[in-house]
Amino acid sequence: xxxxxxxxxxxEIYWGLLIALYxxxxxxxxxxxxxxxxxxxxxxxxxxxxxxxGVLMAIVLLAFAPxxxxxxxxxxxxxxxxxxHVSLTSAMSWGVYLLILYPVDLMIYAxxxxxxxxxxxxxxxxxxxxxxxxxxxxxxxMSAAALANDKKKxxxxxxxxxxxxxLVHGYTGFILGNVQAxxxxxxxxxxxxxxxxxxxxxxxxxxxxxxxxxxxKFGRIGEDIRALIADIANLMKWFIVVDGALMIIYFIVxxxxxxxxxxxxxxxxxxxxxxxxxxxxxxxMLAPFLILLSKKARQSLPLVTLASILTIIGVLAMRIxxxxxxxxxxxxxxxxxxxxxxxxxxxxxxxxxxxxLVVLTWxxxxxxxxxxxxxxxxxxxxxxxxxx
Amino acid sequence: MxxxxxxxxxxxxxxxxxxxxxxxxxxxxxxxxxxRSWVEELETGKFPNVSRHRLPRLCNHCENPSCLxxxxxxxxxxxxxxxxxxxxxxxxxxxxxxxACPYDARFINPERNTAEKCTYCHERVEAGxxxxxxxxxITGARVFGDRNDPNSEVFKLLATQSVAVSKPxxxxxxxxxxxxxxxxxLRPNLLEIVGGEK
Ligand code: SF4
Ligand code: SF4
Numbered sequence: 157x158x159x160x161x162x163x164x165x166x167x168e169i170y171w172g173l174l175i176a177l178y179x180x181x182x183x184x185x186x187x188x189x190x191x192x193x194x195x196x197x198x199x200x201x202x203x204x205x206x207x208x209x210g211v212l213m214a215i216v217l218l219a220f221a222p223x224x225x226x227x228x229x230x231x232x233x234x235x236x237x238x239x240x241h242v243s244l245t246s247a248m249s250w251g252v253y254l255l256i257l258y259p260v261d262l263m264i265y266a267x268x269x270x271x272x273x274x275x276x277x278x279x280x281x282x283x284x285x286x287x288x289x290x291x292x293x294x295x296x297x298m299s300a301a302a303l304a305n306d307k308k309k310x311x312x313x314x315x316x317x318x319x320x321x322x323l324v325h326g327y328t329g330f331i332l333g334n335v336q337a338x339x340x341x342x343x344x345x346x347x348x349x350x351x352x353x354x355x356x357x358x359x360x361x362x363x364x365x366x367x368x369x370x371x372x373k374f375g376r377i378g379e380d381i382r383a384l385i386a387d388i389a390n391l392m393k394w395f396i397v398v399d400g401a402l403m404i405i406y407f408i409v410x411x412x413x414x415x416x417x418x419x420x421x422x423x424x425x426x427x428x429x430x431x432x433x434x435x436x437x438x439x440x441m442l443a444p445f446l447i448l449l450s451k452k453a454r455q456s457l458p459l460v461t462l463a464s465i466l467t468i469i470g471v472l473a474m475r476i477x478x479x480x481x482x483x484x485x486x487x488x489x490x491x492x493x494x495x496x497x498x499x500x501x502x503x504x505x506x507x508x509x510x511x512x513l514v515v516l517t518w519x520x521x522x523x524x525x526x527x528x529x530x531x532x533x534x535x536x537x538x539x540x541x542x543x544x
Numbered sequence: 545m546x547x548x549x550x551x552x553x554x555x556x557x558x559x560x561x562x563x564x565x566x567x568x569x570x571x572x573x574x575x576x577x578x579x580r581s582w583v584e585e586l587e588t589g590k591f592p593n594v595s596r597h598r599l600p601r602l603c604n605h606c607e608n609p610s611c612l613x614x615x616x617x618x619x620x621x622x623x624x625x626x627x628x629x630x631x632x633x634x635x636x637x638x639x640x641x642x643x644a645c646p647y648d649a650r651f652i653n654p655e656r657n658t659a660e661k662c663t664y665c666h667e668r669v670e671a672g673x674x675x676x677x678x679x680x681x682i683t684g685a686r687v688f689g690d691r692n693d694p695n696s697e698v699f700k701l702l703a704t705q706s707v708a709v710s711k712p713x714x715x716x717x718x719x720x721x722x723x724x725x726x727x728x729x730l731r732p733n734l735l736e737i738v739g740g741e742k
Binding site: 161334 | 560562582586587589590613614616635642645647648652710713732735736737738740
């Protein structure tokens with residue numbers, strides 16, 4: 157039955173790009189950490205090569221993620237209220253403590269991974285030696301017992317990091333999933349979908365970062381790393397399979413749920429079709445999956461890079477489709493609510509992205525990235541960072 | 545049983561004059577572009593078989609308010625009498641409550657930069673007056689009072705009239721009761737809005 161509204165009040169979309177980016181960053185942090193903890197925590201030897209690259213990436217992404225939230229607050233100066241008042245019924249409140257515990261745990265874990273190299277790097281002199289000596293906090297013991305302790309502690313804090321990573325991103329799934337008003341969000345699958353897509357994009361970004369680090373720190377991407385990339389690409393393929401399966405399950409149940417659910421599904425297929433089907437699931441999921449199906453492709457760096465970039469774009473589209481798309485469907489009234497990203501949000505998003513990149517590049521260039529199978533050459537000057 | 549405020553809106557009496565919306569704005573200094581209470585007006589059907597509906601909306605001061613549950617700093621709170629309020633000094637403006645309320649009842653006040661919504665004109669009610677919208681309603685369509693007090697108009701209407709609430713399927717248990725509401729007016733016609741029904 158046709159309905160015509162004569163009077164209605166305008167509503168706007170309050171959670172925009174910054175919230176989607178926040179979910180995106182925490183996801184990639186959790187994804188890249190879990191992937192690279194396979195070595196230290198689960199004892200899979202070859203992944204030990206990349207645990208350092210992964211943990212730094214996870215820390216930086218997580219450190220910058222909450223900035224999006226902060227800038228999204230209408231009262232950013234009052235953010236400390238989040239610490240003063242706990243609300244157990246609010247998923248957002250759960251996250252406050254996770255957002256502290258997780259990076260702190262990761263930093264301790266990283267410290268044990270790096271300690272030995274800090275000590276060895278003390279003789280380098282200059283800024284780096286000063287930095288390492290500061291970061292060592294006087295713990296310069298290189299006895300066998302101390303090294304064994306490093307290993308043990310790294311494993312302990314790494315192991316703690318895994319559930320924390322699952323929680324720090326899983327909870328964001330609850331932020332949306334707990335909202336019964338919006339069919340598009342209100343599904344028990346939401347935390348799992350968030351985690352799985354985070355594994356996909358975290359792996360995608362990690363592959364690219366790892367290649368850059370190898371290239372600029374060690375001058376080339378060695379055979380061992382190529383083999384590892386092929387391995388990780390294979391894992392990524394399976395992550396995509398699980399993520400894709402979850403998306404399909406999610407969509408089917410949405411389609412056959414309430415009228416609101418069906419309308420939401422219809423909306424995703426039609427108005428949001430180019431973004432939901434095209435970007436998110438076609439370009440971002442199906443295309444990289446097809447690429448990674450072939451063993452040859454998984455061994456080709458350009459193709460793996462392409463697949464990784466596609467997943468990174470696809471998951472960003474997914475976060476945007478869910479967070480913003482979920483609010484486009486009106487709760488009252490008669491119109492789809494339109495969203496246009498504000499110049500302010502866009503510049504903040506870009507600014508945070510660039511800042512995170514600069515900090516990460518700096519960390520990679522000053523910290524000792526020695527790994528099993530590759531030692532940093534003394535001849536590489538400090539300034540030769542990833543950025544050049 | 546303690547006091548529990550609720551509102552009954554008799555749509556048979558509502559003429560769609562929007563006086564309540566205007567009174568609310570002036571009573572509560574609600575800035576332009578946002579509304580604590582408003583009147584939806586719509587027509588359903590195809591000429592010559594049409595009907596016209598009006599639906600005044602406001603915060604439902606729900607019994608199980610989503611907005612309160614999701615607020616991470618407990619800036620949104622509920623009084624014993626059911627009134628749901630926002631502590632404007634504590635609210636951090638995270639907008640979670642706005643995303644979670646099934647009734648679009650909330651917004652960010654662009655001048656105060658905090659979440660805001662209908663308060664049942666708390667100061668007026670405390671002083672023994674009626675909310676501004678109820679006070680101004682030209683036909684007496686809006687009735688406010690204690691749902692648990694057998695002498696209150698609200699109690700009598702709820703006992704004697706058939707009423708409906710918007711989106712009863714949510715677990716919010718909203719406390720705005722409509723008399724003579726049309727199901728088509730109580731919720732958005734989503735299928736039509738997304739283009740799934742021509
Ligand atoms: S109508 Fe919305 S804002 Fe009002 S109490 Fe219910 S959930 Fe909260
Ligand atoms: S905007 Fe304010 S009232 Fe709403 S959930 Fe956030 S802190 Fe609570």
